[in-house]
Amino acid sequence: MASPCAVLVDTPDKTVGERVGQIVKLEAMRIEAKFSRYRPSVVTSINENAGKPIEVDEETADLIDYAVTCHRLSGGLFDITSGALRRVWKFDGDKRLPTHARVRDVLRVIGWHRVSWNRPTLKLAAGMEIDFGGIGKEYAVDRALTMAKDFSPAPILVNFGGDLRVSGPRQDKSAWHVAIEDVERAGAAGGMLELSSGALATSGDTYRYVMGSGVRYGHVLNPKTGWPVADAPRSVTVHAATCSEAGLLAKLALLRGAEAEEFLKAETVRAWCIR
Amino acid sequence: MRVQLKRKVSASGSNIRGALAAAAAGLLAGSNARADESPTTLVDSALLVYHENNRVQAIEPEISVSEKIDDDSTFTLGFVADSLTGATPLGAVPSTLPQTYVRPLKIVALGTPVTVTTASGGSTVVIVPPPTGAQFQVLGASKTVPANTYPLDHGFYDRRLAGHIGWDQALTQSLKLNAGVAYSKEHDYRSESAHLGLSQDFNAHNTTISAAVNYESDLSFPLGGTPTPLTVMSAQWKGPDTTLHEVDAVAGITQVMSRRWLTTLSYSYSNAHGYQTDPYKIISAVDPISGQPVTQLYESRPTMRRKQSVFWDNKVHLNTDIVALSLRGFKDDWGIKSVTADLRYRWQIDRDFYLEPHVRYYRQGAADFFHYYLVSGAALPQFASADTRLAEFHALTYGFKVGMPLDEGSELNVRIEYYDQHGNGSPSYAIGQLRQQNLFPDLKAFTVLFGYSFAF
Numbered sequence A: 001m002a003s004p005c006a007v008l009v010d011t012p013d014k015t016v017g018e019r020v021g022q023i024v025k026l027e028a029m030r031i032e033a034k035f036s037r038y039r040p041s042v043v044t045s046i047n048e049n050a051g052k053p054i055e056v057d058e059e060t061a062d063l064i065d066y067a068v069t070c071h072r073l074s075g076g077l078f079d080i081t082s083g084a085l086r087r088v089w090k091f092d093g094d095k096r097l098p099t100h101a102r103v104r105d106v107l108r109v110i111g112w113h114r115v116s117w118n119r120p121t122l123k124l125a126a127g128m129e130i131d132f133g134g135i136g137k138e139y140a141v142d143r144a145l146t147m148a149k150d151f152s153p154a155p156i157l158v159n160f161g162g163d164l165r166v167s168g169p170r171q172d173k174s175a176w177h178v179a180i181e182d183v184e185r186a187g188a189a190g191g192m193l194e195l196s197s198g199a200l201a202t203s204g205d206t207y208r209y210v211m212g213s214g215v216r217y218g219h220v221l222n223p224k225t226g227w228p229v230a231d232a233p234r235s236v237t238v239h240a241a242t243c244s245e246a247g248l249l250a251k252l253a254l255l256r257g258a259e260a261e262e263f264l265k266a267e268t269v270r271a272w273c274i275r
Numbered sequence B: 001m002r003v004q005l006k007r008k009v010s011a012s013g014s015n016i017r018g019a020l021a022a023a024a025a026g027l028l029a030g031s032n033a034r035a036d037e038s039p040t041t042l043v044d045s046a047l048l049v050y051h052e053n054n055r056v057q058a059i060e061p062e063i064s065v066s067e068k069i070d071d072d073s074t075f076t077l078g079f080v081a082d083s084l085t086g087a088t089p090l091g092a093v094p095s096t097l098p099q100t101y102v103r104p105l106k107i108v109a110l111g112t113p114v115t116v117t118t119a120s121g122g123s124t125v126v127i128v129p130p131p132t133g134a135q136f137q138v139l140g141a142s143k144t145v146p147a148n149t150y151p152l153d154h155g156f157y158d159r160r161l162a163g164h165i166g167w168d169q170a171l172t173q174s175l176k177l178n179a180g181v182a183y184s185k186e187h188d189y190r191s192e193s194a195h196l197g198l199s200q201d202f203n204a205h206n207t208t209i210s211a212a213v214n215y216e217s218d219l220s221f222p223l224g225g226t227p228t229p230l231t232v233m234s235a236q237w238k239g240p241d242t243t244l245h246e247v248d249a250v251a252g253i254t255q256v257m258s259r260r261w262l263t264t265l266s267y268s269y270s271n272a273h274g275y276q277t278d279p280y281k282i283i284s285a286v287d288p289i290s291g292q293p294v295t296q297l298y299e300s301r302p303t304m305r306r307k308q309s310v311f312w313d314n315k316v317h318l319n320t321d322i323v324a325l326s327l328r329g330f331k332d333d334w335g336i337k338s339v340t341a342d343l344r345y346r347w348q349i350d351r352d353f354y355l356e357p358h359v360r361y362y363r364q365g366a367a368d369f370f371h372y373y374l375v376s377g378a379a380l381p382q383f384a385s386a387d388t389r390l391a392e393f394h395a396l397t398y399g400f401k402v403g404m405p406l407d408e409g410s411e412l413n414v415r416i417e418y419y420d421q422h423g424n425g426s427p428s429y430a431i432g433q434l435r436q437q438n439l440f441p442d443l444k445a446f447t448v449l450f451g452y453s454f455a456f
Helices: A014-035 A042-048 A058-073 A082-087 A100-107 A133-151 A243-255 A257-266 B016-033 B432-436
Strands: A005-009 A053-055 A116-118 A121-123 A156-160 A163-166 A176-181 A189-195 A199-204 A209-212 A215-218 A235-240 A270-274 B041-052 B056-068 B073-089 B099-109 B124-128 B136-145 B152-170 B175-185 B189-202 B207-220 B242-256 B261-274 B282-286 B293-298 B304-317 B322-332 B337-348 B354-364 B393-405 B411-423 B443-455
Touching: A005 A014, A005 A133, A014 A042, A014 A058, A014 A133, A014 A156, A058 A133, A058 A243, A058 B016, A082 A100, A133 A156, A133 A163, A133 A199, A133 A243, A133 B016, A163 A243, A199 A243, A235 A243, A235 A257, A243 A257, A243 A270, A243 B016, A257 A270, B136 B152
Parallel strands: none
Antiparallel strands: A005 A156, A053 A121, A116 A121, A156 A163, A163 A199, A176 A189, A199 A235, A209 A215, A235 A270, B041 B056, B041 B443, B056 B073, B073 B152, B099 B136, B124 B136, B152 B175, B175 B189, B189 B207, B207 B242, B242 B261, B261 B304, B282 B293, B304 B322, B322 B337, B337 B354, B354 B393, B393 B411, B411 B443
């Protein structure tokens, strides 16, 4: 997941704490291994077979169904085949922007409309790739928290790199205190939230961006144009019942660019934007 | 800056959120149905390889399984198999002349034809004349040690199998019970024990007070029988089996001193009653002028032993690393006093990968009845042993441990350690030829311990 992962358990019993930690860690590692882009996994298998039909397991099929729903609800802005844009956009703070020609070329292998999905059979067009990076981490938080909750009634907070969810308030009924990272300075706290239920997910550009003509281009790319979304907020934090919902809403808000706040307001989402 | 998340109310709006909530619910409900079992079983396995310079080698595999039955109780089951071979000190002093030792090997029926063969460790099998009226005869093993060589018993071997069962139960939120039984069997020794302990938390679990009691019952049935203490070494079959009973009690307090520092202080008391002599070890009675061994006698230790020790352990959590320092002081009514200091530093190099250097210092004073040798002709003391484990010595252990994560939450670790023990091999009062002998050769040992743990 390339993020620090932590779990907090409010319990006096060290054994419970260790067991919950073990459960959460194993689930995070399982999901990371299963959907990793970098090691032999379900995802690399799918991508290597682009152009040919491939049958996927129940869990992968559920995630694809969910991604399809998100694609539809976002009017096509959320697209798990958009990972190919990584081939032309490198967000390492550098000043080099790709040429329009290169972006046009890569758009030819992007777009869910080029995918044939007939559960459980998936067929990507040749040269396409999928990745669950946009929903995987939040899904892992939800799964890990549910499994931890099944194991122990103790108050638990699962936090995978800033996407987090709690099982309920703390033992003494007080809220969990969560620090929000400052968008300018990675590692510094920019604010404090009090959380008694549900999940938080944050999307933003603190780490990944490219500077071009003095303009900071965030890493959220519009899969229809191939270019970063203009005027996106620097960071959007959303609160929802599950981390999956919170994460998706945060990304959808970012994809709306200048209209991020309006979108969140229209959807009556509890959120916090930083520009 | 503290910000409370506020609900933004709006009249209009599409309902992407509602549809999304439903979709997420579907995704997670589906995943719940096929949720894997939360890991409740932890398995710890290890393989120990131990090697002393020119002495004992041991290999010891071990496995322990711990199963969480419910929120409050855990069941543990473990097995250890031990295999030791090599040579161990006899207790006799070296001499400028070769020496021959005999010990009983086997009982056979009277008149059984015996071919003289070589027994383990280079001994020769000899026939021992049976006592008059005996219905059996004994085969002995005879070993000759060259001049100026520290006498070792090269036929030393031991195979041990041990198992233990444990139960941990939370009685209330802060009171816990632990209990267990253990059993161990070697070819000449059997041990059974049971323990019971309680621990109680105070001060919002920052303080824990614990106490435990252990009872052990052992049976010794050495090869060749149990010798009568301080009698002359021979190949005659010796006496019957013997028993040992021991009660140990420990009480301790663990305190969270600060967010980073945890400390434990405990006191132990132990009372052992029964046969505590080593039936294979001897002590030399030497000529008062020349220092040459005259006879070899079986050693003798008291049948009562009371031990006490105080232990102080500290763990300090630095940013990602941990320092552990412990001290132990020990004394018993055999006259032995010892101190141990142990320091470890766990250097967390990566998420799970760690390197842990370790150093341990141990210093011990001799037991009252420890003697390098007895003087022939002088009155025999009540107890005497030349076992260097009861002598004055100091030892340094140093090494490191490396831990590496594998897939799915399992860990592989390797511990490599070197043990270096020094005693006084040339006491100033040594007589005659003993002045030129090394009465306490240094012991050096190398240990490699492989560990593998996983959960499912």
